[in-house]
Amino acid sequence: MKVRRKKSDPTKMETKFLGLINTVYTFDVMCDFQYLPLKKRIGTDGFEDLIPKLIPTDLSTALRWWDKVMPQPTPLFLPPYQFSRYLTPSSKILGRETDHTEKTRRAVRSGYGQNLRVERKALSVTVMAADDFPEKPSDEAVVEAHFRCKHEEPHRLLKELFDERPMWTRVGLLYRTKIDDSLLRSILQKYAFYIQSGPWGRLWCKFGYDPRKDSEGGLYQTIMVSFRQHGSIPERQRLKVSSDRAGTINPNGETNVPVSYMYEEGKLPRVRQMWYCVMDVQLPGAIEVLLGxxxxxxxxxxxxEEDIRDKGWLPPQVLDKIRDLIKEDVANTSKELEGTIQERGEEDFN
Structure with missing residues (x-):
């Protein structure tokens, strides 16, 4: 049915019946796209309904659907790959993102109800290279750490590690303590703060220690080494390494063993990218360079002070030398492993 209204007098309408409708589609929710399987008839302005060719329309057709000898050729119909995310109309979709009305401000101050979700507290301290390093943790961080972990053993392990040396990578803490990653995150805020950038970036530093004021702090400077050119090293976990996932990428077959924080001669690293403290690089050449x-x-x-803050105590060429020594050892170890595998393969065919 087609309805037309006169522009001069909208109360007068003209109605014209165009045809008879066999099927009526109704929708209970707002839909921004409705695609019906139709095919335009050649030579006419009409369309062919493809639904009877796609699915049975009644019981008798459904019972005879699989008895057809020759399947009907059905045109390809591709519906859109994405629809609206909203099922019901909302006036806020087209509204302003920020509402600064007095009603909204009162609601923010007073609140409409009680929030039953437990507040997530981030009590760990993160500093940049040029910031002042904190002397001690906050009282709230200490209380929260004891609340999260009431057993004394994890606290004792962390205290002994930071008494042994004041700076550690997170991988080193996981490797030495063997405690769960989530547990470590919950109590680490009591003992150390995180340095995000600079010569000591990616390290957890003991409260009260400042490597910029200690010439021995150069031993804890970090270097990042990438091993992307070696197929013997797994592709997964490039930067973030946790103890609960490390066992799945060990090429030596060891399981449930955290990734080592040290680089040892003749042993391939288990991740493609690693951050090492220079004192944890156990290569004769690197040790000789550091001693010198x-x-x-x-x-x-x-x-x-500015040079120490930006570059650390060690010259940049020393860090480059240690990085080159690591990559050279990885290349030599990879060649030895490939040669061993090739020899074993030849023995199997002899």
Whole structure:
């Protein structure tokens, strides 16, 4: 049915019946797209309904659906791949994102009800390279750590590690304590703060210690080493390594063993990217370079505070040298492993 209204007099209408409708579709919710399977008839302005060719329309057709000898050729019909996310109309979709009315401000101050969700508290301290390093944790962080972990053993392990040395990578803490990653995150805020950038970036530092004021702090400077060119090292977990997932990527077959925080000669790392403290690189060449730097530091001029903050105590060429030594050892170890595998394969065919 087609209805037309006169522009001069909207009360007068003209009605015209166009045809008889066999099927009526109704929708209970708002739908922004409705695609019906139709095909335009060649030579006419009409369309062919494809539903009878796609699905049975009545019981008798359904019973005879699988008895057809020759299947009917059905045109390809592709519906849209994405529809509206909203099922009901909402006036806020087209409204302003920020409402600064007095009613909204009163609602924010007073609240409409009680929030039953437990508040998530981020009590760990994160600093940048140029910030002041905190002397002690907050009282709230200490109370929260004891509330999250009431057993004394994890607290004792962390305290002993930070008494052993003041700076650790998270991988090193997981490897030495063997405690769960989630438990470590909940109590670490009591003992150390996180350095996000600079020469000591990616390290957890003991409260009260500042490596910028201690010449021994150069031993804890971090270097990032990437091993993307070696197929023997797994692709997964490039930067973030946790103890609960590390066992799945060990090429040596060891399971439930955290990733080691040290680089050892002749052992391939288990991840493609690692952050090492320079003192944790157990290569003869790297140890020799560090010993030479530490023994000759008194003869060299003292770097300025700005240089220490930006570059650390070690010259950049020393870090590059240690990184090159690691990559060289990885390349040599990979060649040895490939040669061993090839020899075993030849023995199997002999």
């Amino acid at each position: 730097i530490m023994e000759g530091r008194e003869a060299r001029p003292q770097p300025s």
